[in-house]
Amino acid sequence: MLVKTPTQSLSAQLAARFAERIATGLLAPGARLPSIRLCAQQQGVSPSTVVAAYDQLLAQGLVEAHRHRGFYIRNRALALIDKALPAINSDIGNAPNTMPASGFAAQHVPVNATALIRGMFQGGSDKPQPGLGVFPPDWLDTPFLPGAIRRVTSGPQLKAFSLQYGEPAGDAGLRQALSARLNTLAIAASSEQIITTVGATHALDIVSRTLLRAGDCVMVEEPGWAIEFARLDALGMRILPVPRGPDGPDLAVMARYCELHSPKLFVSVSVLHNPTGYCLSPASAHRLLQLANAHNFVIVEDDTYSHLAPEHATRLSALDGLQRTIYVSGFSKILVPGWRVGFLAAPTHLYEQLLDTKLLATLTTPALLEKALAWCIDQGQLRRHAQQVRTRLDQARGRSVTLALAAGCTFVAPPAGLFGWVDTGVDTDALAQRMLDKGYLLAPGSLFHATRAPGTLMRINFCTTQDTAFWQMFKTVRACM
Structure with missing residues (x-):
């Protein structure tokens, strides 16, 4: 509820509320503000107060008015460009960096990854x-995590882990435990094919930076994870959205993309797809792998929710044997969000390239937390x-x-x-x-x-x-x- 104070008018409070939501990504570029009459009803204020608030947002360059259509959130980057270079057309780069199924030119995605994350995880309410x-x-509050930390930090181990870098590919014990875990999913991956990362998102980023260059085309399932769209756009990739159905991606759309744009990569969630919950069918998986072989693109299988799914669920990496697939997963969703431990399992011929990219970005990953996680897996605590x-x-x-x-x-x-x-x-x-x-x-x-x-x-x-x-x-x- 807006309440007028001696130091801040109702219009200033309303403008500040919208400005905060724009800054955190809760109101994305291109979104339409409520009409003046509707906003006045929602906020319990007069239409003149709303007009004054919208005028303040206009003055700050946060919104723009479209005649007979209303007020829309501006792209902040464009607002800054307009102030610095008034001659530049404010419409340049204002549309998403996607390529529709018909295959026309790409533009910019109206989602800011960091702003979206801040918006999704900001506090301010004690409600679910x-x-x-x-x-x-x-x-996720479990009694065994403190014990795992105590175990790996007892005696001289803490000094050894703290005073030197960990292994480049990640803790050997954890990679062996991950290899055993993948074998239960019918994914044959040795510890020499596994690289630990700072969460699953870091693993996806390593793959993108290793295999792609700015301007390359990438197929991504739609609906899909907003952060992945924004992350790829930030790297300068051309995003090709692929409709996701109950059995898997639309293979006809993918085949058309392959003919028109020669995509280098396809990012897929085979099991418990976010946000639909769909799981890939064996028949779709088989045809998808045939398409990848015919058109020479790599498949990144994001199995972030693997611990929530049946072990027998169809996974591309199991059918493919990690020949044309790269498997990505992590533990932030199921166990330790703050530890940020993820990993990828890759084809042997890509392993060294992926490892080099990891080393350039982070050198190594925290050995202490990886050893603690390995203990949790080996002792059956995670299971x-x-x-x-x-x-x-x-x-x-x-x-x-x-x-x-x-x-x-x-x-x-x-x-x-x-x-x-x-x-x-x-x-x-x-x-x-x-x-x-x-x-x-x-x-x-x-x-x-x-x-x-x-x-x-x-x-x-x-x-x-x-x-x-x-x-x-x-x-x-x-x-x-």
């Missing part, structure tokens, strides 16, 4: 946050913890689905894994802004597309949507729309 992409901290999380998640998913259906949502994909992909029936970009005023952070569907456009879908976290108070507020806000 439906839009978060992680487990709540209490789900038992993951089973407990899966059981708890199954129960949470059931409650969340019941509440979502009762609130009038429909599931676009069968509920599976950590996330639900639901249709709300209203513009979720607008819904997200209204719910943010109530203390709830949503993940509107537009975040998961290369070209951010309004829609009615949103991703929910099953762990954080078991709260009836959230769904009651959701129904109230949606009814007002």
Whole structure:
């Protein structure tokens, strides 16, 4: 609620609220602000107050007015360019760096990765946050982690780990444990094919920087992880969005891309796809590998949610034997977000190139945390913890689905894994802004597309949507729309 104070007017407070959301990425470039009348109703202020607030945002270069259409969030980089070089056309580079299925020219993605991360993980509310992409901290609180740290830091070991760099490819014990873990997934990878990284995102970045150059075409599943779209765009890649269906990516679209653009890479989530929860079928996997062989592109398989999925789920790296695939995973989602331990398993002929890229970026990775994680894996602690999380998640998913259906949502994909992909029936970009005023952070569907456009879908976290108070507020806000 906005309350006038002796030092700050209502219009200044409203402008500051929108400015903060723009800065954190909660209002992305291209998003439309509520109409003056609607904003006045939402905020409980007069239309003149909203006009004054929007004028302040215009003066700051944060928004632009389109005649008869309203106010839209500007690209901050363009705003700075316009101030420095007034002669430059402000429309240059204002559209996303994607290439549609028809294969026309690429432009810029309207998603800032760091701003999106800050927005998704910023504090400010003690309510469960439906839009978060992680487990709540209490789900990951385990008694064995302190013991693992004590074990690897006892005696002279702490000094040895602290006063010298770790092994270039990562701790040998952890790589052996990871090799054994991959064998349970039918992925034959020796420890000499594994490189540890600073989380799975770092592994994806190593692959991109090793195999791609600015201007190269990369196929990425859509809907997909917003950070991956933004990360590739920041590296100057040309993004080719591939529609993701229940059985896998649209192979006809991929074949057309291969004919027109000769893509170098395809980034895929085979198991418990984010945000849909889909899993790749064996038939689609087989045809996808045939396509990769025919057109000579590499497949990066992001298996971030592997600990939540059945071991028998179809994985490209298992079928391919790590010939044309690179397997990526990590432990931030299931066990230790703060430790930032991830890894990749690669074909032998690419291993040294990938390792060189890691060394140029980080030299090595923290041996102490890697050794502690290896102990957790070897002692079966991680396996038992993951089973407990899966059981708890199954129960949470059931409650969340019941509440979502009762609130009038429909599931676009069968509920599976950590996330639900639901249709709300209203513009979720607008819904997200209204719910943010109530203390709830949503993940509107537009975040998961290369070209951010309004829609009615949103991703929910099953762990954080078991709260009836959230769904009651959701129904109230949606009814007002």
